[in-house]
Amino acid sequence: MGVIFHIGRYTQFIRAVLRKPDKWAMFRKLLVSELGIIGVQSIGIVVLLATFMGAVMCLQTAHQISGWIPVYTIGFTVRQTMILEFSPTLIPIILAGKVGSNIASQLGTMRVTEQIDALEIMGVNSRGYLVLPKIIAGFVSIPILVIFSMSLGIAAGAAIAQVTGVSSMEDYIYGIQIDFKTYDVTYALIKTSIFALIMTSVSAYHGYHTDGGALDVARSSTKAVVYSAVIIMVSNLILTQILL
Amino acid sequence: MIEVRGIHKSFGDQNVLSNINATFEKGKVNFVIGRSGSGKSVMTKCIVGLLEPDEGVILFDGRDFTSMNLKDRKEIRKEIGMLFQGSALFDSMTVAENVRFPLMMFSQMSEEEMDIRVQHCLTRVELEDSPDKLPSELSGGMKKRVGIARAISMNPKYLFCDEPNSGLDPQTAIVIDNLIVDITKEYGMTTVVISHDMNSVMEASDTIHFLHDGVVAWKGDNSEMMSSNNEILDDFVYASKLMKRLRNNK
Numbered sequence: 001m002g003v004i005f006h007i008g009r010y011t012q013f014i015r016a017v018l019r020k021p022d023k024w025a026m027f028r029k030l031l032v033s034e035l036g037i038i039g040v041q042s043i044g045i046v047v048l049l050a051t052f053m054g055a056v057m058c059l060q061t062a063h064q065i066s067g068w069i070p071v072y073t074i075g076f077t078v079r080q081t082m083i084l085e086f087s088p089t090l091i092p093i094i095l096a097g098k099v100g101s102n103i104a105s106q107l108g109t110m111r112v113t114e115q116i117d118a119l120e121i122m123g124v125n126s127r128g129y130l131v132l133p134k135i136i137a138g139f140v141s142i143p144i145l146v147i148f149s150m151s152l153g154i155a156a157g158a159a160i161a162q163v164t165g166v167s168s169m170e171d172y173i174y175g176i177q178i179d180f181k182t183y184d185v186t187y188a189l190i191k192t193s194i195f196a197l198i199m200t201s202v203s204a205y206h207g208y209h210t211d212g213g214a215l216d217v218a219r220s221s222t223k224a225v226v227y228s229a230v231i232i233m234v235s236n237l238i239l240t241q242i243l244l
Numbered sequence: 245m246i247e248v249r250g251i252h253k254s255f256g257d258q259n260v261l262s263n264i265n266a267t268f269e270k271g272k273v274n275f276v277i278g279r280s281g282s283g284k285s286v287m288t289k290c291i292v293g294l295l296e297p298d299e300g301v302i303l304f305d306g307r308d309f310t311s312m313n314l315k316d317r318k319e320i321r322k323e324i325g326m327l328f329q330g331s332a333l334f335d336s337m338t339v340a341e342n343v344r345f346p347l348m349m350f351s352q353m354s355e356e357e358m359d360i361r362v363q364h365c366l367t368r369v370e371l372e373d374s375p376d377k378l379p380s381e382l383s384g385g386m387k388k389r390v391g392i393a394r395a396i397s398m399n400p401k402y403l404f405c406d407e408p409n410s411g412l413d414p415q416t417a418i419v420i421d422n423l424i425v426d427i428t429k430e431y432g433m434t435t436v437v438i439s440h441d442m443n444s445v446m447e448a449s450d451t452i453h454f455l456h457d458g459v460v461a462w463k464g465d466n467s468e469m470m471s472s473n474n475e476i477l478d479d480f481v482y483a484s485k486l487m488k489r490l491r492n493n494k
Contacts, residue, residue: 121324
């Protein structure tokens, strides 16, 4: 019963979010601001994660294959892992923790301090005004971050292979080129775009419907992260089955 | 004028408002008083459309708000200003940006015209020197004044004030009361003030509706209130030692 209630309320919420903005100039201003918060301010964590994941992936593959599988497999494995799974799935899940909790706590605080009521009384579509720029900013910036993460992870793998000597640069480059399918990147970007929509909208939904005080803001923030992660994981399975 | 006719509102099994009838007159400060939990805030939220009443009609100068579609409601809402209990200022915006916000969203004013209007509103609440401050840098009384400046920026026909004096010292509370009275007369607005502060009621009210357990238990003005024989109202009005002493000295 609870699940049906939330699906119904989420659908109504999204319908209100997608209404035409009250003022385009204001929408553009907020969109630029959200691109900064969701996109630019997430570069640091994406750099950190992609670099270390690429490097670790390289060392682990080298350890597993040593002696009986061609060395170029290291580059191949790092590339496939970064493109197919790590960047498009794990980066959005990790961003759900950073961006999603930020969205939920911002909207939750605005709700409990009556700022959302103030918008509604002025005649502003508060859901559209507050949430649509966040969803579009996530939809635009997260796939860019994911492409960046793929490149960086593969580059970090190359760097660590050189430093530790587990693979020559020639073997690594051969590995990342072999059997490359551009569809894999398309598949990854389709997944990422959908995960970005899920993460931003689910977090906004929980924040917007906060009811109570500071503790409830914290609860909404936690729910935003947990539900976003769970829905992303389930969608990942479904999308992988459909797209591959 | 705002007319409330036969409003009912319940949450699950809990009946919060039962057959509320009230008239809030133009150019007057109309108080709604009552104990915490008596239904004052729910009634206000029903009037401004933040909650849907289960039954009844709300008329803004004869226009039936309850049966309007979303677009027409939006037009009415542009005529409403509201001062919230916690001021509800947008904390990412400065004082001037808060006051400017409704103008940016809904007016056709040029940048210069908006600047002039913002300056006028801030001068009206004596905050002309603080346009660049953030809400976090303001005292409680200043926040309320910014809330009033934002509420009047679109020159509203209707002003709602939810507990305008909560958390303020008595002197600042009087400043806010006087400001509400002055702008009501100046702009000819229909003002509805939700309060349980008897000092404020004595200072600023033109008409009073007393809510008790979700019904309007009494209505009148403040001189009638002082001489009322309504037992429930007397229990509320004379709950404090100060009011008891006033009654005994009469």
